[in-house]
Amino acid sequence: MNEIQLSPSTAYLILLFFGIGWIAFGWWLGKRNRTIDDFMLAGRNVGLALASTTAMATWITSNTTLVAPQLTYQFGIWGMVGYSMAALGLIFFAPMANRIKQLMPSGYTCGDFIRVRYGKLAWYVFLFVSFFYGLGWLVSLGMAGGILLQALSGLDYHIGMTIILFICVSYTLLGGLKAVIATDYIQTLIILAGVVFIGYVCWQNVGLETIYKNVSIQQPQLLNLLFPAAIMFLFNNIFFGIGEIFHSNVWWSRAFAFRVGIGKRAYLMAGLLWLPIPIITGFVALAANTLGIYPSSPDMVGPLVAAKLLGSVGAIFVFMVVFSALASSLDSLLAATSDLLTEDVYRGILFPDSSQEKLFKVSKYILLGLGITTWLLCLPRLTTLGELLNFTGAFVASTIWPVVFGLYRNRLHGSYAAIAMASGTALGLIAYFTVGFYVAALVSCLVSLIVCGIGLWLKNADFDWQLLKKLEKNHVS
Amino acid sequence: MIRALNIDRIFLEPQTLYSTYFILMFIKNLIFILLTLTVESTFADKKLSITPDISNEGYFTLNWKQLESFSPPYIIQTSKDIDFRKVIREISTTNPNQVHLSGFEDGKYYIRLLNAQKNQITNSVELIVKHQNLSHAFILFFIGLLLFIILITLIIRFNLGLGRPE
Numbered sequence: 195m196n197e198i199q200l201s202p203s204t205a206y207l208i209l210l211f212f213g214i215g216w217i218a219f220g221w222w223l224g225k226r227n228r229t230i231d232d233f234m235l236a237g238r239n240v241g242l243a244l245a246s247t248t249a250m251a252t253w254i255t256s257n258t259t260l261v262a263p264q265l266t267y268q269f270g271i272w273g274m275v276g277y278s279m280a281a282l283g284l285i286f287f288a289p290m291a292n293r294i295k296q297l298m299p300s301g302y303t304c305g306d307f308i309r310v311r312y313g314k315l316a317w318y319v320f321l322f323v324s325f326f327y328g329l330g331w332l333v334s335l336g337m338a339g340g341i342l343l344q345a346l347s348g349l350d351y352h353i354g355m356t357i358i359l360f361i362c363v364s365y366t367l368l369g370g371l372k373a374v375i376a377t378d379y380i381q382t383l384i385i386l387a388g389v390v391f392i393g394y395v396c397w398q399n400v401g402l403e404t405i406y407k408n409v410s411i412q413q414p415q416l417l418n419l420l421f422p423a424a425i426m427f428l429f430n431n432i433f434f435g436i437g438e439i440f441h442s443n444v445w446w447s448r449a450f451a452f453r454v455g456i457g458k459r460a461y462l463m464a465g466l467l468w469l470p471i472p473i474i475t476g477f478v479a480l481a482a483n484t485l486g487i488y489p490s491s492p493d494m495v496g497p498l499v500a501a502k503l504l505g506s507v508g509a510i511f512v513f514m515v516v517f518s519a520l521a522s523s524l525d526s527l528l529a530a531t532s533d534l535l536t537e538d539v540y541r542g543i544l545f546p547d548s549s550q551e552k553l554f555k556v557s558k559y560i561l562l563g564l565g566i567t568t569w570l571l572c573l574p575r576l577t578t579l580g581e582l583l584n585f586t587g588a589f590v591a592s593t594i595w596p597v598v599f600g601l602y603r604n605r606l607h608g609s610y611a612a613i614a615m616a617s618g619t620a621l622g623l624i625a626y627f628t629v630g631f632y633v634a635a636l637v638s639c640l641v642s643l644i645v646c647g648i649g650l651w652l653k654n655a656d657f658d659w660q661l662l663k664k665l666e667k668n669h670v671s
Numbered sequence: 672m673i674r675a676l677n678i679d680r681i682f683l684e685p686q687t688l689y690s691t692y693f694i695l696m697f698i699k700n701l702i703f704i705l706l707t708l709t710v711e712s713t714f715a716d717k718k719l720s721i722t723p724d725i726s727n728e729g730y731f732t733l734n735w736k737q738l739e740s741f742s743p744p745y746i747i748q749t750s751k752d753i754d755f756r757k758v759i760r761e762i763s764t765t766n767p768n769q770v771h772l773s774g775f776e777d778g779k780y781y782i783r784l785l786n787a788q789k790n791q792i793t794n795s796v797e798l799i800v801k802h803q804n805l806s807h808a809f810i811l812f813f814i815g816l817l818l819f820i821i822l823i824t825l826i827i828r829f830n831l832g833l834g835r836p837e
Contacts, residue, residue: 268730268773286822289830412760413774415729415802422808423728429815436822488747488762490769492730594822602829630727630803636815643818 200501200509205347205354208513213361216521220365220373230554233370234302234533235451244375245452245460246467248526251378252444253284253468254385255523259475259516260338261583263496265427266476267489269632270409270416272424274476279428280435284465287439291449291457293601297662304446304597305538310662311600312608319612320596321538323589323619324441328531329571330586331438332564335524336572338493342516345494346501346509355572358517362524363565367558371451374525381518386467388515392500393474399503400481408484416480427632430587434635437590440597444530478503528568532561587635588622594639595646603650604657610649618642719784719793726800730773733796735784741792743767746785753781753795775800 227233240248258277265273298307305324309317336355343354365373409416439445449457479495482488485502489495497516501509536557541548548556596611622638719735733747747770749760759780764770775798783795 267771268728270774286826289826293830293833409774412762415776416774418776420805421729422803422805425805425808426803426811429812429819432815432819483762486763488764488766488770488772490766490771491732492771492773598822598825598829602825602833633811636811636818639818640814643821 200347200506200513202347202349204510205343205349205513208510208517209357209361212514212517212521213357213364216361216365216377217368219377220367220369222369223372223376224369227370227372230550230557232372233554233557234529234536235447236371236375238451238453240375240448240452240456242456242460242463244379245448245456246463247382248375248378249284249445249448249461249464250468251382251385251519251522252448252526253280253439253464253523254382254389254471254519255335258468258472259389259519260341260493260496262472262475263479263499264492265431266416266479267482267492267495269424269427270413270421270480271419272421272428274473274480276424276428276431277472277476278469279432280438280472281465281469282432283435283437283439284461284468286436287445288458288461288465290440290598290601291445291452291461292455294446294449295452295454295457297601297659298450299663301450301662302447302537303534304441304443305534305542307446307600307662308596308611309538309542311657312596312606312611316596316608316612316615317538317542319615320441320593321534323593323615324443324534325531327438327442327586327590328527328534329568330583332524332527332531332568333571334583335520335527336568337575339517339520339524340572340575341491341493342497342513342520345497346513351575352573356569358520358524359565359569359572362521363528363562366525366528367561367565371447371529374529375451377525378522381522384518385471385515385522388511388518389471389474392478392503392512392515395503395508396478396481396499400484405481405484409480412483423630423632426630426636430584430632430634430636433591433594433639434584434587437587437592437594437635437639441590441593442530443534444526447530447533528561528564532557532564535560535564584631584634585626587631588626588638589619591622591635591638592616592618592642595642599646599650604659605650605654606646607649607653607655610645610653614642614645614649617645719782719796721782721796721798724796724798726775726798727803729775729800729802730771731775731798732769732771733782733784734769735793736768738768738784738792741786744787745792746787746789747772747782748785749780749782751778751780753797755781755783755795777802 231237262274262277265277267273269276294301294307301307305317305321308320336359339358340351340355343349343357344351365377369376406417415421452460475496478499482495482499485499487495487498487502489498497512500512504511536553540556540560541553592615596606596614599606600611618638618641621641622634625637626634719733722732722734738745743765744763745766747762747764748755748758750756750758777800780798780800781795782798783791784793786792
């Protein structure tokens with residue numbers, strides 16, 4: 195660790211203040227939750243302002259505040275630009291959000307769509323991919339909480355991780371998606387103001403010229419536009435981001451929760467506002483060596499630079515920004531993954547005849563269980579955030595084409611969708627281990643497209659779109 | 672004069688010149704090996720390790736242990752020579768046992784740790800940076816670009832064509 199800017203007691207005080215604030219807010223919002231629709235989908239009536247900010251805040255996460263600087267520190271200019279391209283996932287999902295709401299006005303999860311559209315085989319493969327990704331992201335967020343506290347205040351990783359998980363699980367449990375969306379709104383304001391301020395201070399205090407000069411001497415490869423691994427990383431990260439959004443219930447549940455016609459504008463606005471954020475957080479990492487910061491772990495570089503630039507008072511500010519970014523994603527992911535477990539596993543596989551009241555109760559137990567599982571998996575700090583996240587790239591990128599063809603074309607058959615996801619994931623993982631983490635998503639996406647193309651050419655499923663409206667079982671496969 | 676001439680003659684003879692050079696080189700290498708062994712045995716318990724030792728991305732993590740008798744800051748020296756005649760990078764860190772460095776170009780590097788008084792306190796480690804093949808990177812880049820164009824085209828076409836027969 196380089197320089198610890200906050201005392202542990204200050205860190206505890208901030209956590210206590212935020213913890214009590216968010217949990218009380220969640221409890222207040224959750225008081226009026228009466229049905230499963232209220233808890234899981236915020237009554238399906240979210241307006242444009244809240245819709246845009248929740249989409250943006252959820253996408254600004256540990257990835258943006260910790261991994262974007264990490265990747266810039268490792269891959270230089272391409273790392274920074276490549277990371278910002280993850281905004282394309284939100285932008286491309288914008289028209290799809292409207293299509294989802296139109297096709298499934300009474301849908302709950304993305305699993306509903308895959309089950310009805312493609313049948314059980316593809317559904318099982320999709321659930322495996324989705325849970326693996328969800329858990330990977332949850333663990334990375336929990337780890338990020340611990341790393342953040344350790345980097346800024348010297349608190350033990352395990353204590354920080356436990357506190358952050360506890361706060362997020364508590365208010366999500368009490369308020370459901372309403373609490374998630376409302377806290378996201380406030381968190382977005384904190385994050386935007388904070389990130390812009392830190393970027394401005396870095397530019398003013400260190401200066402572009404000094405940063406350029408130092409990086410070209412100390413880390414010349416970071417400025418090389420022909421940096422091979424970084425070139426490989428560029429499209430890999432784009433498809434990773436697109437895969438994350440296209441398949442994940444975090445985004446589908448919001449599409450269901452937004453008022454009719456809002457989804458497209460909300461996701462488009464969120465994507466455009468999100469685009470410059472990784473550029474700012476990444477740029478900060480380029481100043482690390484100039485400031486004499488040499489992180490012990492690459493994912494610590496962002497907070498360390500920000501804390502160094504802003505001093506001990508500024509470290510409080512940095513702490514609040516990164517904590518908000520983490521919480522805004524952690525709560526969304528907890529809610530969306532527990533929805534998927536409740537709707538697809540509990541009701542879909544185990545107890546199909548469960549009543550709405552029963553599901554309402556079960557969803558809370560599932561959320562709590564998910565929080566505990568995440569905590570257990572975060573205990574051994576196995577890898578860096580970047581590596582953990584990119585491991586899931588092979589999984590999610592395989593779902594891009596089955597989701598796109600599934601939403602717009604009735605021709606692709608479920609068996610080919612299943613093979614596309616399974617083979618894409620398998621070959622993506624082989625690429626991950628043989629070449630590097632920066633090619634896994636790209637290989638997975640390519641294989642999945644080839645399989646989908648063969649499927650479209652060989653067989654016509656002739657799917658009846660009305661089945662989705664009624665959310666009936668798919669009789670096609 | 673005669674002796675001097677003789678010596679010149681002896682030394683100027685190619686065969687003698689080669690053998691002398693050979694002997695001198697042998698002695699130099701022997702001294703170097705002995706010195707290295709001495710240094711390595713001196714720092715055998717103060718292990719500096721590197722992960723990975725062959726980097727395809729120009730970044731790596733240095734890890735050191737058993738430095739209780741030396742408190743931070745530590746100085747990390749990087750050189751392209753095993754005997755650190757020319758230090759190309761020198762940084763100071765207060766990290767207790769680890770540092771992650773990045774942005775290295777292709778080449779063979781040697782790295783060691785010094786205390787604040789610039790005395791060597793660990794063994795030196797060898798790092799080979801061999802970036803991925805650029806032509807492979809471009810192949811993947813263009814595959815990515817192609818997939819990206821296909822995806823954009825399909826999403827636009829599908830949305831424009833909504834309501835029309837497939």
